[in-house]
Amino acid sequence: MQDEASTQQQIADAYEAVAASTKAASSNFYYAFITLPPDKRNAVYAGYSFCRLADDIVDDGEYGDKTGEALDSLQAHLSAAYDGNFSTNGDSLEITEATPDLWRALGDTLHKYPIDQQHLIDVVEGCRMDLDGTTYETWDQLVEYCKRVASATGLALIEVFGYEDERAVEYAVDLGIALQLTNILRDITEDLSIGRVYLPSEELAEYGVTVDDLRNKNVTPEYLRFMKFQVARARKYLESGVRLFPLLDKQSRQCPETMTQVYEMLLDRIEKNNFDTLNHRASLSKFQKFKLLSVIWLRSRGLRFV
Incomplete structure (x- = not known):
């Protein structure tokens, strides 16, 4: 033994x-x-x-x-x-x-x-949804996927972070949706290469965007309007998700704050690239990431980053 x-x-x-x-x-x-x-x-x-x-x-x-x-x-x-x-x-x-x-x-x-076992089971089941390629007809269907692969992860994490107010659960779910949607908007081309189109087909049709447009990296005015709507939607979920932070144990708040600010910067990058994620993949440099971490670390100690 x-x-x-x-x-x-x-x-x-x-x-x-x-x-x-x-x-x-x-x-x-x-x-x-x-x-x-x-x-x-x-x-x-x-x-x-x-x-x-x-x-x-x-x-x-x-x-x-x-x-x-x-x-x-x-x-x-x-x-x-x-x-x-x-x-x-x-x-x-x-x-x-x-x-x-x-x-x-x-x-x-x-x-x-x-940590509730169901949260980790949901992650596995979310990944299972990707097995045979992926298409979603409606936003509600995509939300269900986001909840499984991202929000469930967040729900497991807040059990580690520590919280008492049950509203933390709702906000963690919204934060997960925001992060996963941002990933989807950033990775459209990469996902297409493996047979996955996460963007809801009803909404693509509503804005006049076809899968062929995506595959051919055809940045039409219709595509730009579609992307502006999706980025605004991601920001809306982020705005809800950040209400989680004050409900967490003080020692744990910096972690989701850092994650959220990284994703806010990714959305900023998408906007700076004129919403063209088909030809320009939004990403942050290591310097930007370390600078962000430094800012949050200094603020946690009541200092200012100049």
């Missing part, structure tokens, strides 16, 4: 591994997460790594026609993790054997924080 010191070292090593994978996978989120206190930061790395794994299973194509089974396996192991059981016996896809650090870190996180 392992002694306590050995077990704790394994857990510490596991958290270092999920931190490294988070940094490699998403610098935007990594810079936000490092504003958290160490224990909460580690928990967020573990939760994010799980969500990222679900996304990678669908997007990377490693499992081919067994991708659905891989998601089933991931979900089954999540249930086992909540029960404190990490056995991979009988699992031909060996999801947990491929990511031992993730499961060790996630198991420790679930022991420390009251």
